[in-house]
Structures are given as structure tokens and as C-alpha cells.
Amino acid sequence: MSIPLFKGAEVERLRRASQAAAGTLAFVASKLTPGVSTGDIDQWVREDTARRGGKPSQLGYKGFPATVCTSRNHVICHGIPSPAERVARGDIINVDVTTFLDGFHGDTSATFLVGEVSDDARHIVDVARRCRDAGIAVVRHGARLGDIGAAIEELAKKEGCSVVEEFGGHGIGHQMHGPPTVPHTGKRGSGIKLRSGMVFTVEPMVNLGRPDIRILADGWTVVTEDGSLSAQFEHTLLVTAEGCEVLTQPERVIPLEIAC
Template sequence: MGIPLFKGTEVERLRVAGLAAAGTLAHVAGKLQPGVTTADIDAWVREDTARRGGTPSQLGYKGFPATVCTSRNHVVCHGIPRQDEHLKSGDIVNVDVTTCLDGFHGDTSATFLIGEVSSDAKHVVDVARRCRDAGVAVVRHGARLGDIGAAVMALAKAEGCSVVEEFGGHGIGRQMHGPPHVSHVGKAGTGITLRSGMVITIEPMVNLGRPDIRLMPDGWTVVTADGSLSAQFEHTVLVTRDGCEVLTPGELSLHVAHGC
């Protein structure tokens, strides 16, 4: 399957879907506090996505049982929301929202700090956010896919963190997941050449410890093999002639200071 190039009204529809996903993530961010369950987050995503006229892309995808991934502390990705999983002061939690609207998908995530967190937690969250931004910064027409992974990996290594190799970003548009695979480890100047009109996600998973991971028995939840903290941030990005356009923009307050 080739990599689609989007233009005209398709790009506008991608913008609308991206803004919807970013809006839902911001809506959830404003409701997080100690005592909230990850099932509450699932319900909020379901309700807010519907309010914006969309549907949750993740629900039922390859059998995934929820509308959102909620990945807490040492969970790297694909955490399944649960009624018995409560956020506590000191936790970090990634909320990964994907919205389908008018036939196009927008995908975004952020990791939030709940209450009083450790310096290690602050560090891995900060590094993960900056790694995403470093990957976004090299995207432009004519760049190579390996440039993204090289930028992410260099920053994580300089900060004493590691990058998960088994999972990466992806093409997105009329499908939630499509080509190309966007590795967050790589060598600059290698891989396919990016072209204006491509739409990809950049979503590095950064571990405080080693990059090794393991899959839990539920078949979805991925955790760090050494139990170390993991954080992730994600944007959907349109490649342009002059650089790129972030289709899931928005300033989020990552530190949830209040409690119940």
C-alpha cells in the first residue's frame, strides 16, 4: 500500500479531526485529579467525542475494548481503562485520544502528573514531551524518516532516558493506522523521503530505565520490563513544503495539583 498524499478539502477535514481529538484531550485534562478512575477517563472521552460529532477511533480496533488508552506509571502504552484503577498523587498517566470525524482521524496524547510527583517522574515526562517536539521539528518535505528517530534518540540519550523500539508512529488519514511506520529510533539520512501532503504521528515512548518492554496477559497492556516509569506525547503532523503543520495543537496543563 502506498503512502497517501492529502490536499485541499482533505487537509481541512484532517484539521477538523485533529482539533476534535485535541479538544477532547484538553477536556479530560481539566477533569483529572487524585481519586479519578481510568474508567472515568474512558467515559469522559466517549461523551466529549460524541459532543464534537465524532466517534472514538480506538473502540473495537482489532478488538480493543475501550475508547481511549490510559497508561499509568510503568505502563508504556495501550493501557485498558478500569473501574478499579484509581489515580493517586504521585502517579503519571498518559491519555491517548483518537477521533474519527467526517471520515478522517486525529490522534494525540499527553502524559499528566497527578499531585505531588517525584523528580524522576517530572524528568521522564519532560523528556518525553521534548522528544516529541524534537521529532516534529525535523519534519519537512525532503527530510528522511530516519531523521525523526535520530532526533528523538539523541535527546533521550542526552537526558539519560531510553526510547522504546518496538512501537512507533504511523501514517494516518482515512485510516487510523497506515503506512509509513515512524520509528523513534533511527539514523539521520536514512528511510523514506517525506513528501508534502503526508500525514504521520510522532509519539515517542520514553522510559526512565531500559527500553525493554513486555506484554501483559490481557494482550494489550505493554509495560517496562524493569518496572521503570514511562511517558509519551503524541501529535498528528502534516508534512508541508516549508516544514510541517501540527494538526493536534493545544497547550495543556500537565501538572494536576489539586486533589479530592
């Protein structure tokens, strides 16, 4: 399948969808506190997405039963919200929001630190955020797809962490998931050449321990095989001649530390 190139009015609509997703993520961050359930987060995303005129892209996608992924501590990704699952002091939790608005999708996530967390928790969240940013920093017209994964993997290894290989970034636009697949490990100078107008996500999943994964019986929830902490950050990007535009950059910095 060919990789679409977006321009003009399409880019503006992608911006709107991406900003809606970023706004909803910021809204969730403003309400997070110990004791809330991940089911509460699901409801907040449902309501805030509707207020912005959009629809939650994840709801019903390949049968996914919720509007958002909520992944706590050793959950790598695709955690299913539940009224029975409570956020506690010392947790880290990734909230992954995707919004469908005016024919386009925008996708973003962040990992939050709830109250006083361990040094290990703080470390993995910091490394995951910097890995995302390292991957974004090499994106430009003419760069290679492998440059992104190489930059992420090099930083993670330097910090004593590992990168999940089974899941990566993805093209996004009219479809939530499309080409290209964006590996978060790789070799510089390898893979397809990036072209202005490509839109995709960079969303490394970084583990404190080994990179091995296990999928739970629900068919969705992915956890670290060794039980170690995992963190993830995600942006949707537009490739440009000069570099890239981060379409899901929030209007204001979203605080990652949730005071208790």
C-alpha cells in the same frame, strides 16, 4: 502500500478530526484529579467525542475494548481503562485520544503529572515531551524518515533515558493506522523521503530505565520490563514544504500538572 498525500478539502477534514481529538484531550485534562478511575476517563472521552460529532477511533480497533488508552507510571502504552483503577497523587498518566470525524482520524496524547510527583517522574515526562518536539522539528518536505528517530534518540540518550523500539508513529487519515511506520530511533539520512501532503504521528515512548518491554496477559497493556517509569506525547502532523503543520495543536496550552 503507497503513502497517501492529502491536499485541499481532505486537509481541512483532517484538521477538524485532529482538533476534535485535541479538544477531548483538553477536556479530560480539566477533569483529572486524584481518586478518579481510568474508567471515568473512558466515559469522559466517550461523551466528549460524541458532543463534538465524532466517534472514538480506538473502540473495537482489533478488539480493543475501550475508547481511550490510559497508561499509568510503568505502563508504556495501550493501558485499558477500568473502574477499579484509580489515579493517585504522585502518578503520571498518559491519555491517548483518537477521534474519527467526517471520514478522517486525528490522534494525540499527553502524559500528566498528578499532584506532587517524584523528580524522576518529572524528568521522564519533560524528556518525553521534548523528544516528541525534537522529532517534529526535523519534519519537512525532503527530509528522511530516519531523521525523526535520530533526533528523538539523541535527546533521550543525552538525558539518560531510553526509547521504546517496538512501537512507533504511523500514517493516519481515512485509516487510523497506515503507512508510513515512523520509528522513534534511527539514523539521520536513512529511510524514505518525506513529501508534502504526508500525514503521520510522532509519538515517542520514553523510559526512565531500559527500553525493554513486556505485554501483559490481556494482550494489550505494554509495561517496562524493569518496572521503570515511562512517558509519551503524541501529535498528528501534515508535512509541508516549509516544515510541518501540527494538526493536533490545541487551541490553548493543555496544563500537564494536575493540582490537588
